[in-house]
Amino acid sequence: MKKTVTSRYDVAEHLRTPEEMAAYLEACLEEANGDAAFIAKALGDIARAKGMSQVARDAGVSHESLYKALSGERTPGFDTILKVMAALGLKLHAEAVHIPNHAQQDAPTDARASRG
Numbered sequence: 001m002k003k004t005v006t007s008r009y010d011v012a013e014h015l016r017t018p019e020e021m022a023a024y025l026e027a028c029l030e031e032a033n034g035d036a037a038f039i040a041k042a043l044g045d046i047a048r049a050k051g052m053s054q055v056a057r058d059a060g061v062s063h064e065s066l067y068k069a070l071s072g073e074r075t076p077g078f079d080t081i082l083k084v085m086a087a088l089g090l091k092l093h094a095e096a097v098h099i100p101n102h103a104q105q106d107a108p109t110d111a112r113a114s115r116g
Contacts (some may be wrong), residue, residue, distance in 0.1 A: 010013040015049035018089055025090060042068030043084050050088060058087035 015021045028042035047055040047070055056066040060083060069076035070084070085092055 009044065010048075012045050012048040015046055021046045021088065022090055037072050040043045040070050040074070040076050040081070041072030043081065044072065046088055046090075047084065055084065057082040102109070 011024065014067070025039075025042055025046060028039060032038045032042075044067075047066065052062055052066060052107055056063045058068065059080075061069070061080065066084070068074065069080050076084075
């Protein structure tokens with residue numbers, strides 16, 4: 001029987017256009033379930049596809065710092081995420097989601113109530 005030879009799959013090799021990069025990040029955001037390191041890793045995949053050195057320069061961070069921040073082993077600061085997204089030519093968007101009624105009832109109704 002002939003041996004099957006496999007190679008490691010690298011998503012960065014398949015992210016060729018800004019639209020593919022944005023779609024990949026969007027899919028990762030949906031799957032992350034609040035895991036910021038997972039999102040950082042997805043940004044790292046996109047940065048590798050674009051060229052890590054160029055992204056580091058454009059984001060104003062060192063190459064080594066960028067690798068560490070986007071390794072998926074740590075959660076980078078939000079300022080780093082924003083710099084990297086800008087360097088990648090990606091935008092962060094907000095979307096309203098349905099909140100169950102009990103959560104709305106527990107929320108403060110004005111600024112005085114939220115100050116305690």
